[in-house]
Amino acid sequence: xxxxxxxxxxxxxxxxxxxxxxxxxxxxxxxxxxxxxxxxxxxxxxxxxxxxxxxxxxxxxxxxxxxxxxxxxxxxxxxxxxxxxxxxxxxxxxxxxxxxxxxxxxxxxxxxxxxxxxxxxxxxxxxxxxxxxxxxxxxxxxxxxxxxxxxxxxxxxxxxxxxxxxxxxxxxxxxxxxxxxxxxxxxxxxxxxxxxxx
Numbered sequence: 001x002x003x004x005x006x007x008x009x010x011x012x013x014x015x016x017x018x019x020x021x022x023x024x025x026x027x028x029x030x031x032x033x034x035x036x037x038x039x040x041x042x043x044x045x046x047x048x049x050x051x052x053x054x055x056x057x058x059x060x061x062x063x064x065x066x067x068x069x070x071x072x073x074x075x076x077x078x079x080x081x082x083x084x085x086x087x088x089x090x091x092x093x094x095x096x097x098x099x100x101x102x103x104x105x106x107x108x109x110x111x112x113x114x115x116x117x118x119x120x121x122x123x124x125x126x127x128x129x130x131x132x133x134x135x136x137x138x139x140x141x142x143x144x145x146x147x148x149x150x151x152x153x154x155x156x157x158x159x160x161x162x163x164x165x166x167x168x169x170x171x172x173x174x175x176x177x178x179x180x181x182x183x184x185x186x187x188x189x190x191x192x193x194x195x196x197x198x
Contacts, residue, residue: 024121027136028123033175034173037055037067058181060096062177064173077109085101088100097126135153170185
């Protein structure tokens, strides 16, 4: 049987703790939503399979989803939702509400819960006032971010404060009905180092 030992590398990495995982987040300020995600994809071990994964997926011009779990599963679900929303838009003659998009994601993830691994945050803006959450966090490393957000989140933050509250998230998008989508990428020394602040 061909195992890792026979391929020329040791198996000590198999016993190491997983040091990375997905972190996804959404927050809001002044009728604008900021979504963010890190850019790494890990396997079931601590091996980072891809360092440049884009986990922010546009469903409409003003609604995005943050994806965690199996990259293939979450991308397939996002594509299905996008397809259904295109029909919804044609049928209704207007842009969908964030709640509508979230409900389609919820139903698909529930219907296929035994076949897929998916954690998704749906966030966005539309002209109708809603009761959005001030922030939401997900992903396998979300417990690390909760402490940072608990210490730093304030209601009614500015755009700059919202972007800085990302707590180490790499890719960000600011979504508003007025300005559309602004994408931001934090690289290298621009990424907040939470562990140095405490």
